[in-house]
Amino acid sequence: MKKVVIIGGGIAGLTAGIFAQKNGFDSLILEKHHTLGGECTGWDRQGYHIDGCIHWLVGTKEGTPIRDLWETVGALDGVEIYEPESFMAVEYEDVTVHFYRDLERLKDSWLEISPEDKDIIEEFCNDIKKLHTFSVPVGKPFDLMNLFEKIKYMFSMKDVGPIMNKYSKISVQDFAKKFKHPALRTAISSFLPEGDYSAVSVIFPLGTFTGGQSSIPLGGSKALAMRMGESYLSLGGKVETSSEVVGVDIEGKSVRKIKCENGKSYEADYFIAATDANVLYEQLLEGEYPDRKFKKRYDNPKDYPLASNIYIGIGYEGEMDNIPRTLRFPVESLDIKQNKKPIKHLQMTHYGYEPNFAPEGHTVITFAINQFEPELDWWEELVKDTEAYNKEKKRIGMSIINALKIRFPDMQGKLKLLDVASPQTYERYCNAYRGAFMGFWPTLQGKEMQHNGNIKGLNNIFLSGQWLQPPGGLPTALVTGKDSIMRLCKRERKKFLSA
Ligand SMILES: Cc1cc2nc3c(=O)[nH]c(=O)nc-3n(C[C@H](O)[C@H](O)[C@H](O)COP(=O)(O)OP(=O)(O)OC[C@H]3O[C@@H](n4cnc5c(N)ncnc54)[C@H](O)[C@@H]3O)c2cc1C
The missing domain is CATH 3.50.50.60 (FAD/NAD(P)-binding domain)
Structure with a gap:
């Protein structure tokens, strides 16, 4: 053998x-x-479980x-799948933009927010819908296929290919500018910071999500x-x-x-x-x-950026049933000093649907703040001074708690910092180069x-x-x-x- x-x-x-x-x-x-x-992976802290990965798993359908x-x-044997109604919700002043799973509902809610964006909303939703035919290729890798199998594969991508091509040529920020209403612009542009990141990072996750292909294994x-x-x-x-x-x-x-x-x-x-x-x-x-x-x-x-995260786990003594699972809300002045560009939104995910992640009546909340090239250098330097590194992680965690208290005043006195992971955490535990949690991100070039x-x-x-x-x-x-x-x-x- x-x-x-x-x-x-x-x-x-x-x-x-x-x-x-x-x-x-x-x-x-x-x-x-x-x-x-x-x-x-995930890790336990002070009676809570912090899930460190799956926000969406493609392959639950x-x-x-x-x-x-x-x-x-054996990954999904007998496992119940949780299907949240929205991919995320983004707050802008008094408007909340929902990325609903039901594409018609998404379209109607966006048209209600901004009738004058009718053309682009319809175009966007039609493009998302075309991705519903996408099926992750799991047969043979390309190098093992014969000619017939290659042609069959190309044919299977006939609807998806042109859409991916279209969105690979426009940046997230430029695509957002196609919308007139500031709430819709903000919702799209908050997917990624300014730069040449292609809008594939917006359309693809929405395609798999609204097509029922990605959800969360409980x-x-x-x-x-x-x-x-x-x-x-x-x-x-x-x-x-x-x-x-x-x-x-x-x-x-x-x-x-x-x-x-x-x-x-x-x-x-x-x-x-x-x-x-x-x-x-x-x-x-x-x-x-x-x-x-x-x-x-x-x-x-x-052209081939790597992304890591600051990943903050917070325990909340309360329930969050009426709050979308993933919510982006605006923040005034979040002091994360290594970020060259100010952070204007925070992305929060709560795990109220997971009974075993927190003591009864409590909820665990996570925040992910993407870190790119300049910030990764900053963390690489900082980790050399253990005391300063730990102090900075705690300081960031506390400033997130402050932002959370401003957005949800009722949470005052009921929040505790559980853990802060940095790009260096991924490097230390997984040997992840530069702390990258995925491969090179799609950009225009x-x-x-x-x-x-x-x-x-x-x-x-x-x-x-x-x-x-x-x-x-x-x-x-x-x-x-x-x-x-x-x-x-x-x-x-x-x-x-x-x-
Ligand atoms: C916060 C976060 C959120 C994410 N969310 C999602 C999501 O919602 N959906 C999604 O699809 N993906 C998500 N991902 C990405 C996903 O986790 C990765 O794509 C996936 O886990 C990578 O798997 P892998 O086996 O290729 O590599 P890894 O998970 O990196 O596994 C490599 C393994 O090799 C070990 N190793 C490294 N060097 C050595 C060595 N020298 N000797 C022995 N062992 C070694 C490491 O410890 C590790 O266990 C997320 C990741 C993070 C960090």
Whole structure:
């Protein structure tokens, strides 16, 4: 039986492990952290559970191939799906703009706010609707398809392709300017800060959401990853946590052995690095096997930006049933000093629908503040001074609590700061380069990338995970993990077993 060692126990590594076991390989997952899941995780603080990942999971709609794949790896077995009525609500003065799941309702509510925007509202809603035919491709990766399969795939994208193309050519901010009403402009433009970020980041999530394809599995991110971990173990897979891989021994064109920080080393026929791409290229292969596609992107952060987060968890002694799950509200003067541009809106998500995330009668709330290139440098410097770093995180957390109290005066005296994660947190716990929680973000100049995971000059180590298809996300981690084993099966002349 051929042996596969998988570096990284995130969603991609777990998926690769599950399909390795199903396809007759003897696999082992080595994970740096003491728990599985990677960025798909959550953590407990002061009696509350902070969900650190899933805001939307593409693949919750029954009967779709991506849902079937989530089921195959045990992620959604017997899990109830929560379907909030709106993607988010954005407040502007006395108007609230709702991004409803029901597209007709969204359209009617926007027309009510701004009849003079009728043409652009209708165009926008029609474009969103065209994305309802989109189905995440989960069959074969492009490089394994024959000509007929490639043509079939292209044909399946005939409605979606032109819409993605259209929105990839306009920035979020310029698209927002097409609306006359300031509330609608604000709602669209609050998706991303000023810059060249393409409006694909607006239309695509709304397409999957209003098409019923993305929702929230109850129990949250960590529970989902744990179910996949159990599924892997039940198939005979092995896991070693607290095992950070720090080096590789190469002979000719093959990796013979990988070495962990704890002194252990492992030999195998194949190695799959289901990690951040930078871990493989720069840390493990020490820059000796550079990849043209990644180098081009790392060298040009303007067109290929990386995003991280400040992620704040707050416990509220009260219930929030009448407040949309995700709400953006304006803030006057939020003092987050490393942000070059002032923060005008805060995005709040509450977990009132999760009975086990907070003590009875309480609710856990999270805030995510995106951090880009200049801010990431700032955090990288700050973390060198532990005291100043911890102080700053706490200060940011308290200023969010203050903003929350101004917006919801009734919450006064009932809020407590649970936790603040910074870009450095993702770097520390997941080896995420620059703290990036997804791949390069779509911009006007940035080109799409599809990578097959092969490393030029080496024949038995491969990259897997969300970095193969930026901007990544959980479905990409899932699909690429499976694809890595499909490619191994092809090498071994085995028929790939998908169930
Ligand atoms: C706050 C937040 C919100 C998000 N929201 C969503 C969402 O709503 N929907 C969505 O689809 N996606 C979301 N994402 C993104 C999603 O979490 C990621 O796309 C996905 O988890 C990536 O999976 P992965 O397996 O490719 O990589 P990772 O999760 O990064 O897994 C890599 C694993 O490798 C381990 N590792 C790294 N280096 C080594 C080493 N040297 N040795 C051993 N192990 C190593 C890491 O510890 C980690 O466990 C969110 C992420 C964050 C942080």
